[in-house]
Amino acid sequence: MENRILLVTELGPDGHLKSSIRSLLAAAKALKGDTDVLIWGGDTTSALVEAQHLPGIHRVLNGSGATLAEGLAEMLCALVRPLARQYTHILTAATAIGKNWMPRLAALEDVAMISDVVGVESSDTFIRPIYAGSIWATVCCPESLKLITVRTTAFPGVEGERTEPVPVENLPCPAAMPLSTRISVHTHAQEGRPSLENARVVVSGGRGLGSAEHYEALLGPLAEELNAALGASRAAVDLGYAPNDVQVGQTGKVVAPDLYIAIGISGAIQHLAGMQTSRVIVAINKDPDAPIFAVADYGLVGDLNLLVPELTAALQK
Ligand SMILES: Cc1cc2nc3c(=O)[nH]c(=O)nc-3n(C[C@H](O)[C@H](O)[C@H](O)COP(=O)(O)OP(=O)(O)OC[C@H]3O[C@@H](n4cnc5c(N)ncnc54)[C@H](O)[C@@H]3O)c2cc1C
Structure with missing residues (x-):
């Protein structure tokens, strides 16, 4: 069966695509298959055009609206789950947000998930660290839907832009669910310095x-x-x-x-x-x-x- 891959990507605080999407594209390239990109957020206007010009993708799915602004696991699962079974692989970066919603989706879909992937051997075999990175395990996942968080630093980003934008499909914004609420966010802005994740x-x-x-x-x-x-x-x-x-x-x-x-x-x-x-x-x-x-x-x-x-x-x- 042809792989159908969905990359779910976060936006930066400035509303633009994070560079980690390029590493997710590299992981998708190793998997080989049709690749869609899903962007989500309170307002995805800036990121949408950028996403449409990413290389090697088929289409962009756009989830935009107030209930998606905070990146709560319940909301992201409500957005992604209706589409999940259209895909063989769903990938997201192993960030605090990715590590929060992907296990929830795995539980809802009753599949095992594969976390912190650092290498793709084939469409069902992956490399991931265990014992705090002292051993790299090669794991085989037989699930028909593979839910994967990716350690993006392990995949050098795919370069390039496409000239013609790919089509966009707007997704319905999920209705509010009062299961959890974000009370506050504390981030330490490294003023004038590059961010830890992207610094050379x-x-x-x-x-x-x-x-x-x-x-x-x-x-x-x-x-x-x-x-x-x-x-x-x-x-x-x-x-x-x-x-x-x-x-x-x-x-x-x-x-x-x-x-x-x-x-x-x-x-x-x-x-x-x-x-x-x-x-x-x-x-x-x-x-x-x-x-x-x-x-x-x-x-x-x-x-x-x-x-x-x-x-x-x-x-x-
Ligand atoms: C489940 C778990 C998860 C953990 N997760 C993390 C994690 O994510 N990240 C992490 O970092 N740790 C983590 N730790 C803690 C980890 O085990 C260490 O305790 C911690 O990394 C030690 O930090 P350190 O090297 O700064 O301190 P120390 O081990 O105390 O080392 C201080 C070093 O400074 C040197 N030093 C002191 N004075 C000077 C001087 N004047 N000039 C030059 N050198 C000097 C000393 O020789 C020493 O080597 C975790 C532990 C557990 C159990």
Whole structure:
């Protein structure tokens, strides 16, 4: 049977398509089949035109309206479920939102889901990390409907635009369901800095920084020189050095930048799970036996309070 693939994509806070759609397209390309893109949100006007020009797709499904503005799992399932059985594969990015609604859809459809996919072997065989990324398992899913969350950093985005827009089908906006309500959203805007997910360089700090003041004073100027996003270990977040949404690791974000600089981070397995596929890893730590050095391409052993300002000054020259 020919694969029929649906990519469900989120919009950024500015209402435009997130670049992660390009990685979903790469995963769909590996699956081979007719691919539709579903966009959803309170107002999808800007993203709609962008979606219509994505390469390699058949049509765009547009779910726009007030009940979809918050990305609640109940609403997204109400939007996607009526279409679900038209497809053999439904893919979404393994973000906080994707990890929230996709399992609900799997339960409603009574199928097993495949989470955090990092590789596509065939239309029913996928690679995904287990044990915090220490093992990559190859799993085979016999379900007729395969529901998949994708680790988008594992799929280099498909480039290009199509000149002729594909057709759009407007979907009915689901009626409000008072099952859950979003009360507030706290995001830490990295002012003037690239977002953690898209940055080519990430400068991350750990417990070794010693305080929130040190975190910003030492890492801020270095990040500025490198046009980097700031990240943090869980210890640094728990101690209040850095906000929760910049945590990198098993229970934080997974990043794979060109350059990852780990400063005062020991390299616990749960942290490595979020950054070990970075292209080049640099570690600064006073302990020569810190596990981070086992994955680092370059290591500086010494006191970060001396080494980080020295590195920043050298870059400023
Ligand atoms: C279920 C579970 C999920 C988890 N998820 C995550 C996660 O998503 N992300 C995450 O990061 N952790 C996670 N953790 C926590 C993880 O196990 C570690 O506790 C945490 O990563 C440690 O953070 P750290 O490296 O900053 O601190 P530490 O392990 O305390 O390391 C601090 C490092 O700083 C160095 N240092 C200290 N002072 C200096 C100095 N002056 N100069 C240079 N180096 C210095 C020390 O040598 C040390 O290596 C999780 C744990 C569990 C159990």
